[in-house]
Amino acid sequence: MLGSCLRSRISFRNPVGGIVIYYSKKNVEPIPEEQTAIWTCSSDSCSCWMRDDFSFQTEPVCPICNSVMSEDSRLLPVLKP
Numbered sequence: 001m002l003g004s005c006l007r008s009r010i011s012f013r014n015p016v017g018g019i020v021i022y023y024s025k026k027n028v029e030p031i032p033e034e035q036t037a038i039w040t041c042s043s044d045s046c047s048c049w050m051r052d053d054f055s056f057q058t059e060p061v062c063p064i065c066n067s068v069m070s071e072d073s074r075l076l077p078v079l080k081p
Contacts, residue, residue, distance in 0.1 A: 031077045031078075033075050033077050033078065034076070035073050035075055036074055036075070038050060038051055038052055038071075038072050038074050038076075039069040039071060040069060040070055040072045041062040041067050042062075042067050042069060042070050043067040046064055046065045048062050048063065049072075049074075050069075051076070052071070
């Protein structure tokens with residue numbers, strides 16, 4: 001299936017009187033995802049992570065809690081160049 005369908009129904013009161021109903025149906029394209037190299041914080045109390053492409057250091061430190069970060073991978077949306 002190329003895309004899924006998103007349906008929305010909006011109703012509100014018309015200032016002149018009565019109720020106006022708007023119904024739309026549009027196709028939503030799926031977002032492509034790929035396995036991406038990331039860095040995750042090693043601290044149990046911190047949930048910080050960053051894409052490897054956005055790291056300027058070979059072994060980054062967590063910007064939130066200053067703990068050591070470890071390499072991992074996640075299924076993330078592909079970023080456009």
